[in-house]
Amino acid sequence: MTTATRSEFDQGIALTPVEPGRYEGELDAGWQIGGGVNGGLLLAVAGHALSLRHGEDGHPDPVSISGYYLSASVPGPVSVETEVVRTGKSLSTGTAVMRQGGEERLRVLATYGDLTGRGGEIRTSAKAPQLPPPEQCIGVEHAPRQLIEQAALLERFDLRLDPATVGWALGAPSGEGRIQGWFKLADGREPDPLSLLLVADALPPVTFDLGLPGWAPTIELTVHLRAKPAPGWLLVSHATRNLADGYFEEDAEVWDSTGRLVAQSRQLARAPRG
Template identity: 80%
Template sequence: MTTATLSEFDRGIALTPHAEEPGRYEAELGDGWQIGGGINGGLLMAVAGHALSLAGDGHRDPFSISGYYLSASRPGPATVRTETVRRGRTLTTGTASLSQDGEERLRVLATYGDLDALDGEVATSAQPPLMPPPEQCIGVEHAPPQFIEQAALLERFDLRLDPATVGWALGTPSKSGRIQGWFRLADGRQPDPLLLLMVADALPPVTFDLGMPGWAPTVELTVHLRARPVPGWLRVSHATRNLAGGYFEEDCEVWDEAGRLVAQSRQLARAPRPQ
């Protein structure tokens, strides 16, 4: 498959192995993945996660991946260097470092395996978020123009937000600290584990629902993948319970069309500066 025939997401995370340095990959971060002042943190996580999947010696699915965002990434060339810390029978643990212009942007530690080899038993009290079907939710085309201008990546998404959690777009945030909706890629590319890494950071920050518009840069993001998603829509819910000292946590759940909880994440982010 040529680069020209790949989906926008696959082009966004595409890597070229370095000819002389094993574990090193070259990437090109596109300007279509910007949010606020830099490249979306979920897309960066997917780029680093892709590199680790290539270096995983058959263990291609991230089970747990944590990334620390050290500086803002911009559109342009980037380099990812990976290192295997431990390789076992069912799991491989490795690190990845994404840099631009000699400056490290993201440092990742992850454990990889095979989601298809997991025991199929599920015992959970978690329930998918209740919201109207996608056709009754609010599409990106209804977002405030100034928000679209600061979030080029939304043009790559088919995102339908629950009407109960979009009061912030009308100047009436609920102050409950929750945003949720339906997600799929605009070009029809179906979800897989690498896409889930981006989806965990794809919705507007929950601080919007607290009446705090503006960019909320991620400090640290951890994603746990629990199953391989089936094709179709993803239900995504973001919530926070604590904003203090200018920082907040954001918890995310991602459910597939089979009603399976396929990913969970938590991040620490900086609250938007007062405008």
């Protein structure tokens, strides 16, 4: 894929090596939500840096990655410094620190491997939620104006939300704390492990379904990747079971077009302020 035809996501996570282990990039304003750049996109940028670093050892794919968000990132230049902590036969572990103007934005600890050809035994009780087909779900164009104004990145998604979980958009949140739907990147780029880091934080905050609209800044986000996703729609489900003292967890599951669970995540976030 040439620069001229590179997808918006690939442009958004693009990095240039400036010295061993250190990379520079540019955060685009089109990935903003609320007061800063989307946390999933930031994790994908840091994850890309670690993919470049660990790819030299044959471990290009994140297997488990945790990011701690220290300050809000803004559009503009960004640098990522990586360090290899350990290199093994099947897995490598490393860290990444993202900075803007000398201020630390994100610190990451991750384990990397190679997700290609993973076809081992699967024992799971996990089942994908049953949704209407994408054409019967609710597109972003029907989202409340306040959400669109806060989330420029929605224009880069083809997001179709389950009608059963969008009562909040009509002023009637269910109170169950669940939002789910179908996801594709708007420009047609097919999913891969790095894009799953974005997908894990792509849906509107589940606090909308609790009757709490507004920006919900991420404090920590961990993503476990189980396989490379097949081309096509991703099914994404976000839910919370506990909001207390202004903080809530948000659990996500991402299923690919073959029905395989390809990623799971949990994040701790701050509830929107009234």
